[in-house]
Amino acid sequence: MLNAHAVITNYVSPNFHQKFQRRGNANAMLWRRRLTKLNFTPSTFKLFSLLHTQDCSFRPVPLTKEAFTYILQSCRSNTNQLQQIHGLLLTTGLSLKNSLVTCLLTNLTLLGNMSYARKLFDEMHKPRxxxxxxxxxGYTKNHIFIEAASVYREMRLVGVLPDSFTFPFVVKACAELPDIWVCSAVHAHVVKFGLEFVAMVRTELMxxxxxxxxxxLADFLFGSMVERDLVSWNALIASLVQNGHASKALALFRQMGMAGIKPDAATIVSVLSGCGQLGCLEIGEEIYEVSRKEGIECNIIVDNARLDMCVKCGNVAKAKNMFEEMPKRNVITWSTMILGYAxxxxxxxxxxxFSRMQKEDVEPNYVTFLGVLSACSHAGLVNEGRAYFDYMARSNDKNVQPRKEHYACMVDLFGRSGHLGEAYRFIKSMPIEPDAGVWGALLGACAIHQNIELGEHVxxxxxxxxxxSSSYLVLMSNMYAASGRWDCVDKVxxxxxxxGVKKIAAYSxxxxxxxxxxxxxxxxSHPQSxxxxxxxDELLKEMRSMGYIPNTSSVFHDVETEEKEATLTAHSEKLAITFGLLNVNPEFPIRVMKNLRICDDCHTFSKYVSKLTSREIIIRDKIRFHHFKNGLCSCKDFW
DNA sequence: CTAGGGTTAG
Structure with missing residues (x-):
């Protein structure tokens, strides 16, 4: 009689069946080797289930633990299959207490079916x-962070002890919760269980x-780490960059060099990304060159990061060269360059x-379309934008179906070009619930076009x-201020x-x-202040004679006109530009980075300065670049 | 038997 192992093995290779029979007994090692080489497909699974139906000429044989394990490992694509296996497990007499359940549970979490996973878990008697x-x-990997944290709590309540494998995930989940107190509590638990010096736990805490x-605190944890390997350095640098502390990341990178730790490609990627954020192309390029000389691998990710840096520093020409010379390009490369132009x-x-990308048969994804739509938005190309959006909506590709961000882009496009009504109707017609970002785009448009009624509704x-959200509140207050409704400004x-919402301090x-x-x-505070x-002062005087009038509309209402002008005068971008005029070599453009959006008055100011001094000024604000040259801006005053 | 880091967008 054939047993189940044999049938499966036979399916693998007919010859193997004979060999298998000659050996007499199933040698687990042997068929493990055969089976793991295979790509188990649904048809394999079918064969497997056939063994357990009456049409099958083989007598159903209880499968061994090994057989289940292999089958389970092969059925990662389909909850339905897992469910059948679960059923079989329950009927074959194999206890639910063994490692098969872990395997089944892992597979369910990989498929993202957490409700089933939880049910299975609950069937267990005293899980360890x-x-x-x-x-x-599973919860953490599926981004259900609050559940991950509360499962930990449950675990503690029933008295199961956590170990060094528990905390990396619990901590990761807590970092995504909006509550730092939960995090402190978890940190306390880590200390209580004596796991604070386990490298991975500490890295996650950091x-x-x-x-x-x-x-x-992060710095303290890092500084007092017992074993600090490359990954922990990289982790800290990367997270500093991702959370907007690029200059700190750069400092840490220097520190790393001094500590004699050799960076790898991952380090360089984060650092270049940080340089892009800060707008320091020269520093970034130097780091890149050094890394090449030191023989650090340069793969497509490094190239992409470098391209992105270039683009974010406003050097499109250089970026274009880089793009053309890249040995390999993927969707990210194309998307980066498209957005760079935009x-x-x-x-x-x-x-x-974008059309060249399509000609070269590179599949765009949703990020690519964000670039395309924002290109339309920045140039006021309403019809084109609509066409691209329709194209996305008609697409069968799940990766290209419009998401909330795309709706926000469209609202921005309609709204910015003055079609407020259409923008509003567009939101109302959305098949998915609009989020704050979508409404925020409309609020921005209301602020530009001074439509207070709609603005209030939005x-x-x-x-x-x-x-x-501080940015929307500030937008609201500015809108009221511009129309002189000070009572409403006060309310906001x-x-x-x-x-306790703080306005983000503007800096350049x-x-x-x-x-x-x-x-x-x-x-x-600057030495050259x-x-x-x-x-x-001198510049402003000259500019006034050329016709510049300060636009004080968005400054606090409780100050006199003169004072208003003084506040306006001292806007961070004006100081930065003036610093640039005094220091930067006249052959080069003055590059200023601003953390928020540039204000109307500073925009006008920059145009005048570029004309007056014949200097090129490049300002990157929160969402785009402004290249000022000879009294004009590349945004054509549409922003 | 499980575990930490990298590129576009937000």
Whole structure:
């Protein structure tokens, strides 16, 4: 009689069947080797289930634990199959207590079927730490962070002890929760169970604190780590970059060099990405060159990061060369370049590159379309934008179906070009629930076109979805201020104060001789401060004679006109530009990075300065570049 | 038997 092992093996190779029979007994090692070489397919599974039906000429034989394990490993694509195996497990008399359940549970979590996974888990009698870990890991990997944290709590309540495998996932999940107190509690647990010096646990704790902006704590954990390997350095650098602390990341990178640790490709990727954020192309390029000389691998990810850096520093020409010379290009490469054109105001080139991408048969994804749509948005190409959006909606490809971000792009496109009604109807017709980002795009448009009624309605929607978002509140307050409704401005400000929402401080930075010079509004802390203000005064005088009128509409209402002008004068980008005029070699453009959007007045100011001084000024604000040359801006005043 | 780091967008 054939047993189940033999049938499966036979399916693998007819010859093997004979060999198998000659050997008499199933040698687990032997057929493990055969089976793992195979790609188990649904048909294999069918064969397997055939063994357990009456049409089968083979007598059903209880499968061994090994057989189940192999079958389970092969059925990762389909919950239905797993469910059948689960059923078989229950009927074959194999106990649910063994490692098969772990395997089944792992597979379910990989498929993302967490509700089933949880049910299976609940069937277990007194699950041990290992199984708890598997469940927590599943929730974390499927981004159901709150469940991951509460499963940990449950685990503690029933008295199961966590181990060093439990915490990496619990901590990772907690870092995604909006509550730092939960995180502190978990940190306390880590200490309580004596696991604070386990490298991976500590690394995760560190990342968690970076996420909450507690850099000192992260630094402490890192500094007092017992075994600090390359991965922990990389982890910290990467998370600093991802959470907007690029200059800290760069400092850490230097520290790493001094500690004599050799970076690898992953380090370089994060560092280049950080340089892009800061807008320091020269520093980034130097780091890249050095890494090449030191023989650090340069793969497509490094190339992409470098391309992105170039684009984010506003050097499109250089980026284009880099793009053409890349040995390999993937979707990310193309998307980066398309978006690069878009944010630098070269919409036609962005769209041209997109059609070239299609000609070269590279499949675009949803990010690619964000670039395409924002290219349309920055140039006011309403019809084109609509056409691309329709194309996406008609596409059968799941990767290209419009998402919330695309709707936000379209709303921005309609709204910015003055079609507020259409933007509103567009939101109302969305098949998915609009989020704060979608409404926010419309609020921005309302602010530009001074449509207060609609703005208020939109703000109501936003504040239900994101009550404490500082940028929308500021937008609202500016909108009221521009129309002189100071009572409403006060209300918004009061609301912000009550809920503890802080306005993000605006700052601008300039890279000069390998160093950053950061300016806040009205900042007099810079060593050249008095020189800068002197020069600024002089510039303003000349500009006024050319017809410049300061636009004070968005400044606080409770100050006199003169004071308003003074506040405006000291805007961070004006200080940064003036610093650039005083220091940067006249042959080069002055590059300024701003963390928020440039204000109307500073935009006008920059145009005048470029004309007056015949200098090229490049400002990168939160969402795009402005290239000022000879009194004109590349955005054509459409932003 | 499980585990930490890298590129576009947000």
């Amino acid at each position: 730490t290992f199984l708890w870990n598997t469940l927590i890991k 990342l968690m604190y970076v996420r909450f902006g507690e850099l000192d 944010i630098n105001g070269e919409s036609e080139k962005a769209l041209g590159l 703000a109501d929607q936003i504040f239900q979805l994101a009550p404490d 400000r009061l609301r912000m104060r009550k809920r 930075s300039v890279e000069f001789e390998g160093e950053f010079h950061i300016f806040y509004g009205g900042d007099r 008095s020189l800068i203000f002197e020069k600024l």
